[in-house]
Every structure is written in C-alpha cells, then in structure tokens.
Amino acid sequence: MAQEQKQPKKSSETEESVETAPETDVNERKEALDSDVDDILDEIDDVLETNAEDFVKSFIQKGGQ
Amino acid sequence: MSVRRVMGTEVEYGISVAGQPQANPMVASSQVVNAYASSTLKARRARWDFEEESPLRDARGFDMSRQVADPSQLTDEDLGLANVILTNGARLYVDHAHPEFSCPEVTNPLDVVRWDKAGEQVMLDASRAAARLPGNPQIHLYKNNTDNKGVSYGAHENFLMRRSTAFADIVKHLTPFFVSRQVFAGAGRVGIGQERPKHGFQISQRADFFEVEVGLETTLKRPIINTRDEPHADPEKYRRLHVILGDANLAEISTYLKVGSTSLVLAMIEDGYITRDLSVDGPVSSLRAVSHDPSLKTLITLKDGRKLTGVQLQMEYLDLAKKFVEERYGSDADYQTKDVLERWESVLDRLERDPMECAGELDWVAKYKLLLGYRDRDGLEWDDPKLHLIDLQYADIRPEKGLYHRLVRAGRIQRLMTDDLVEKAMHEPPSDTRAYFRGRCLEKYSENVAAASWDSVIFDLPGRESLQRVPTIDPLRGTKKHVGGLLDSSDTAVDLFNRLTGS
Numbered sequence: 001m002a003q004e005q006k007q008p009k010k011s012s013e014t015e016e017s018v019e020t021a022p023e024t025d026v027n028e029r030k031e032a033l034d035s036d037v038d039d040i041l042d043e044i045d046d047v048l049e050t051n052a053e054d055f056v057k058s059f060i061q062k063g064g065q
Numbered sequence: 066m067s068v069r070r071v072m073g074t075e076v077e078y079g080i081s082v083a084g085q086p087q088a089n090p091m092v093a094s095s096q097v098v099n100a101y102a103s104s105t106l107k108a109r110r111a112r113w114d115f116e117e118e119s120p121l122r123d124a125r126g127f128d129m130s131r132q133v134a135d136p137s138q139l140t141d142e143d144l145g146l147a148n149v150i151l152t153n154g155a156r157l158y159v160d161h162a163h164p165e166f167s168c169p170e171v172t173n174p175l176d177v178v179r180w181d182k183a184g185e186q187v188m189l190d191a192s193r194a195a196a197r198l199p200g201n202p203q204i205h206l207y208k209n210n211t212d213n214k215g216v217s218y219g220a221h222e223n224f225l226m227r228r229s230t231a232f233a234d235i236v237k238h239l240t241p242f243f244v245s246r247q248v249f250a251g252a253g254r255v256g257i258g259q260e261r262p263k264h265g266f267q268i269s270q271r272a273d274f275f276e277v278e279v280g281l282e283t284t285l286k287r288p289i290i291n292t293r294d295e296p297h298a299d300p301e302k303y304r305r306l307h308v309i310l311g312d313a314n315l316a317e318i319s320t321y322l323k324v325g326s327t328s329l330v331l332a333m334i335e336d337g338y339i340t341r342d343l344s345v346d347g348p349v350s351s352l353r354a355v356s357h358d359p360s361l362k363t364l365i366t367l368k369d370g371r372k373l374t375g376v377q378l379q380m381e382y383l384d385l386a387k388k389f390v391e392e393r394y395g396s397d398a399d400y401q402t403k404d405v406l407e408r409w410e411s412v413l414d415r416l417e418r419d420p421m422e423c424a425g426e427l428d429w430v431a432k433y434k435l436l437l438g439y440r441d442r443d444g445l446e447w448d449d450p451k452l453h454l455i456d457l458q459y460a461d462i463r464p465e466k467g468l469y470h471r472l473v474r475a476g477r478i479q480r481l482m483t484d485d486l487v488e489k490a491m492h493e494p495p496s497d498t499r500a501y502f503r504g505r506c507l508e509k510y511s512e513n514v515a516a517a518s519w520d521s522v523i524f525d526l527p528g529r530e531s532l533q534r535v536p537t538i539d540p541l542r543g544t545k546k547h548v549g550g551l552l553d554s555s556d557t558a559v560d561l562f563n564r565l566t567g568s
Contacts, residue, residue: 037438040475044435047466048458052450058086059457061211062162064077064218065283065309 067390067402068328069173071225071298071498071540074181074320076313077163077218078188079207079460090162091146093204097164098147098157100198101191106149109511113148113156114518114534123281124232124294124304150517152492152508154500155180157187161284163218164188164206169500170519170540173401174325176495178317178481183490185315189462190491208313209252209460210270213453215260217274219283220313222324224306225298225540230335235306236279236290238334241343241367242327242382243289243310244352245375247272248361249412250323252312253429255436255447255456257357264447265357266436268429270312272356278348283309289348297519298540306331315460315469317481318426322412325405329386338389343381344368359433361420376417383409425479431472432459502543505552506561513558526559533562 049055080097082088102110148158154169166184171177185208192204211217226235251269256262259273267273280288293307294300308327314320333339344367345351351365355375364372373381387406390398415422424434436452439445445452461467464474472478494504499519506514506522515525515532524533537543555561562568 037434038442040435040472040477041438041442043475044455044468044471047468047471048451049454049466052454056213056450056453056457059079059081059207059212060086060214061079061216061218062090063216063284064161064163065221 067332067394067399068325068405069399069401070328070331071170071172072177072324072328073168073170073223074177074184074220074324075165075167075223076181076184076208076220077160077165078313078462079209079212079218080163081205081207083203083205091159093202094159094162094164095147096195096198096202097188097191097204097206098149098159100194101157101187102147102149104190104194105151106511109514111150111507111511111514111523112516113150113158114516114521114523116518116521118518119295120293122294124292150503150507151187152494152504153180153183153490154494154498154504155184155187157191161218164191169494169504170498171495171500172497172541174321174328174405175401175481177324178320179486179490180495181320182317182482182487185462186487186491189464192462205466206462207457207460208315208462209457210313211254211256211274213254213256213262213456217259217271217287219271219309220311221283222308222311222327224308224324224328224331225296226304226306226331227335228296228300228302228304230304232292232304234334234337235331237342237344238339239330240278240289240348241345241378242330243308244345244348244365245355245378246323246326247312247352247356247429248375248379248416249409249423249427250311250314250319251356251427251429252314252319252460253432253456255452266359266433266447267356268359269352269356271310272352275310275349275352283307289352299538312428313460314428315467316426316428316431316478318408318412318479319428321481322405322409325401326382326386326409329390329402329405330382333385333389336389339385341381341385342369343378345378359420359429361416374417376413379409379413380417383413425477428459428469431469431478432456435459435468435472496545496549497541499537499540499543501545502537502548502552505548506558509552510558510561524558524562526562528559535562535565 080090080093082093146159150156156167158165168180168184188206192206195202195204247269254267254270257265257267275287275289277286277288279290281292289310291307291309296303296305346366354363361374361376366372390402412423420430423430436455459468464470494500503517503522513524516523520538522535
C-alpha cells in the first residue's frame with residue numbers, strides 16, 4: 001500500500017517534508033494504517049461475490065448516453 | 066451569483082439479471098420501472114408529455130436533421146418503454162437499455178444530493194419490487210458508468226443558465242474546469258481505455274469515453290461540452306446546460322462539490338467575471354491524462370504556456386470563485402455558497418498534499434484506498450478479477466452488498482444527508498420549484514392526470530372532452546409558496562383547474 005501511495009514527488013516542498021519525517025513515525029503511521037485497512041478488508045471479504053472472474057465477465061451492458 | 070440555481074441530475078443505472086448475462090436489458094429495465102409503478106401508484110399512470118422535447122436542437126443555433134441523427138438521439142419518440150412520473154416530481158423510466166432516474170428540479174447543491182440519493186433508494190425499491198414479480202427476476206442495479214467492455218452510460222447534470230450568455234464563453238471557460246473537475250468528482254475505475262482496457266486504476270469512470278471537445282451527441286463521439294439546447298423553460302430567457310461528462314457519484318460530498326463548484330463557475334461565466342484564459346492544449350487528451358494518474362502529479366499544458374496539475378488548475382478556478390463571492394456578497398453570502406467554497410478549498414489542499422487524506426469524502430479516493438489495501442494484503446495485480454469485482458461492487462446499490470454502503474456504515478465515508486431526509490425525498494417534491502406542483506398533482510389528483518413533463522401537467526377532467534394542459538414553463542413558479550394553499554384547498558382536480566384558470 002505504501003508503495004502505491006508514494007509515487008515520485010515532483011514538488012520540492014513535498015520531498016522536504018517526506019525527508020524530514022523521522023523514520024519511526026512513518027513506520028508507526030504505516031502500522032496503524034495497515035491494521036485500520038485490514039479491519040475493513042476482513043469485513044468486505046464476507047460480502048464480495050464468490051466467483052469474481054465469472055461475475056466480472058458476465059457484467060455486460062448495452063450502450064447508454 | 067452563488068451556488069444557487071435551478072439544477073438536477075439524471076442517472077442511468079447499470080443493470081444485470083442474476084445468472085443471465087444474456088438477458089435483454091430493455092426488458093429487465095422495464096420490469097424494474099413497471100414493478101415500482103405498480104407497487105406505488107394509486108390510480109392511473111400519467112404518460113410523459115413529449116410536446117416540448119427537442120433533442121436535436123443545437124445550442125450553436127441550428128437543428129440536426131432527423132435523418133442524419135443516430136436513432137439513439139431521438140429521445141422524443143415515445144417507444145412505449147416504461148415510464149413513470151413520481152410524486153416527488155422525478156421521472157423514472159427506461160432510457161436506451163438502462164433504468165434512469167431524473168431528479169426533480171431543485172435550486173441548490175444540497176438538494177441535488179438529497180434527490181439524487183432518493184433516486185438510489187427508488188431504484189433499490191424498484192429492483193426489490195421486481196423480485197416479487199412472477200418468475201422472480203433477480204435484477205441488480207449499479208450506480209456506475211461502464212461495464213469495462215467498451216460500453217459507457219451516463220450520469221448527466223443539468224444547470225439552468227441565462228440565454229444571454231454567449232455559448233462560446235461557456236465552452237471557453239468551462240472546458241478547462243471540466244478537464245480537471247474529476248480530481249474530486251471522479252468515481253474511480255479499474256481499467257484504462259474503452260474496449261479491452263489496459264490494467265491499472267484511473268480517477269474517472271467516464272474520461273476514456275470522451276472523444277471531442279464540443280458536440281450534440283451523447284451516445285457516440287461524446288463531447289466534453291454537450292450542445293443539446295432543450296431548455297424546458299422560456300427559451301428567450303434560459304438555456305439548460307446539459308453536462309454529460311461527469312461520473313455517477315455515490316459519495317455525497319463528491320456530488321455536492323461537483324454541482325456546487327460547477328454552479329459557481331457558471332455564475333462567473335454569466336457575469337463575465339472570468340477574464341483569465343485558462344484554456345488547455347488538447348482538452349480531450351488532457352482529460353484522460355489527468356484521469357490516468359491517481360498520484361495527481363501529471364502536468365497539463367495551458368495555452369499560455371504554463372504547466373499545471375489538475376488540482377492546480379482547479380485552484381485557479383477556486384481562487385477566482387472566492388474573489389467573485391467576496392466582491393459580490395462579502396460576508397452576506399448564503400450558507401451553501403460559503404460551505405462549497407470552504408470544502409472545495411480544503412479538498413484541493415489535501416489532494417495536493419496526499420490524495421489519501423480525502424478517502425472519507427471522495428468516491429475515487431475511497432475506492433482506490435480499498436483497492437490498494439487488497440493489493441497490499443493479497444499481493445494482487447491490477448488485472449486480478451477480484452479488483453475488478455471490487456470496482457463493480459462499490460457501485461452495487463444494495464446496502465448489504467454495495468461496498469460504498471459498507472464503508473459508510475463502518476464510518477469511513479462521511480455523509481451530508483440523513484436516511485430520514487432521503488426517505489422523505491423519495492415521495493415528496495422539493496418545495497421551491499415547479500416540481501412541487503407536478504409532484505403534488507400526481508400525489509393528490511393522480512386519477513385525473515393524463516400526462517406530465519418538465520413543462521406541463523395535463524389533466525383529463527370529468528365533463529370535458531379534450532385534455533387540459535397546464536403549462537409549467539417557468540421552473541421557479543408552481544412552488545409551495547405559490548400554489549401550496551391552492552393545492553391544499555382544492556379537493557378535486559376540477560376545483561384546482563377551475564381556480565387556476567379562473568373559470
């Protein structure tokens with residue numbers, strides 16, 4: 001997840017703020033975020049349609065506006 | 066001069082019949098609409114009155130010939146497809162191969178959210194009513210815009226504007242705004258491209274389906290600015306801007322900011338306030354480039370040579386809008402205008418810093434965060450069917466299955482409405498537009514209403530051979546203030562009609 005969020009930053013301002021953040025804070029934040037995300041994933045696992053491939057394949061629409 | 070103006074949304078829902086991917090979508094859509102009609106209507110079902118429809122009228126000042134038009138553009142022909150006018154003033158019908166909910170005319174962004182959400186609940190009730198029909202068709206509806214197999218369907222917005230505003234000014238100043246508006250109004254999509262999409266995530270459901278800058282079409286060669294000129298109001302005074310570019314939003318704050326910011330930009334255009342040229346080089350390719358980069362860092366080139374991100378381009382409009390409201394109103398600006406400006410600014414600031422900070426407000430960020438969570442936990446690539454499933458199921462309107470609904474219930478997406486307000490809006494019209502008159506007539510005199518439309522209510526009255534048409538050409542007349550007392554005190558349609566016409 002962290003990998004996806006941290007795209008190469010172009011603005012120098014953002015780079016600075018990333019660099020100055022102490023490593024431990026970042027790790028703590030990531031852990032908190034991970035457990036927070038995991039909770040909702042567990043909940044959503046229970047409601048996802050069972051056969052993802054079939055379901056996605058059979059979702060066929062006719063054109064609209 | 067604020068976020069307030071006559072406006073509304075019209076949303077085509079994705080439709081699937083469980084276990085029958087080849088089911089005819091027109092039949093299924095009709096089942097949904099008809100099931101809702103039979104389960105709610107008290108008496109006769111009013112027809113749609115097509116008299117004032119002119120889908121081939123072009124805002125640039127000419128009419129397209131019916132012979133050269135694509136059959137899908139002839140929306141004024143009554144094909145006998147299911148159609149029902151609701152007591153809240155909305156229209157529920159089959160458009161092309163989708164059930165559509167056109168919300169009643171409202172006057173402000175919060176009411177757009179309210180009746181747009183009521184539309185979701187109407188669709189939910191309609192699909193449940195269809196499941197009780199003989200044969201129990203299990204029809205599921207999705208508030209999204211593509212099947213990821215080359216097909217897209219719309220979620221349109223309508224804004225009433227002054228006729229005196231030159232259409233060229235609208236095109237010039239609105240196009241850059243629309244190219245970048247998706248940074249907060251996008252609904253998020255797994256897949257890039259139209260048919261056989263490449264793997265990846267993008268901000269918008271619709272961006273890849275837009276091919277030209279300006280045009281009349283809505284079903285092919287889709288334009289960023291649509292020129293359909295069908296005001297449903299006095300054409301001397303008004304035009305209706307028909308916006309076809311947006312995504313169907315589930316997140317209330319996405320919808321609120323989408324129509325609120327657009328309404329403010331239109332106010333500035335009407336006032337000739339925008340003198341800065343923010344034109345973008347290659348709007349169609351820029352629209353896609355912004356959509357394809359969820360990090361929001363992609364730069365687009367303006368005609369003046371500057372390079373800005375989509376967020377920065379939005380900040381230019383925000384900056385103008387703040388000055389505009391300050392100069393025109395100062396501290397007297399109405400609550401929603403101030404609120405839209407504050408939220409718009411706050412969302413843009415956070416999108417610039419770290420888009421993930423908006424996961425509790427905006428559809429695309431909420432969906433992206435969920436997808437990234439799955440990628441991280443399960444090691445999935447963007448081509449994994451599970452990620453495509455999550456994209457689809459986010460838009461499932463059933464509270465037990467829809468992932469948007471699960472996120473709301475888990476307190477992870479904020480709301481602006483309450484269930485109670487939305488529930489009431491399924492049946493009650495807004496009080497401050499002509500939708501009030503239309504809705505109340507259908508609620509109180511349904512056995513005598515033969516037909517209705519945005520601009521009319523047509524009565525079939527005992528003792529009169531011909532139908533009696535009551536025009537409602539002014540969207541701001543027929544309000545509760547205007548006709549509430551009259552409707553309350555008229556026991557029958559005949560009473561009402563006689564008092565309206567002074568006979």
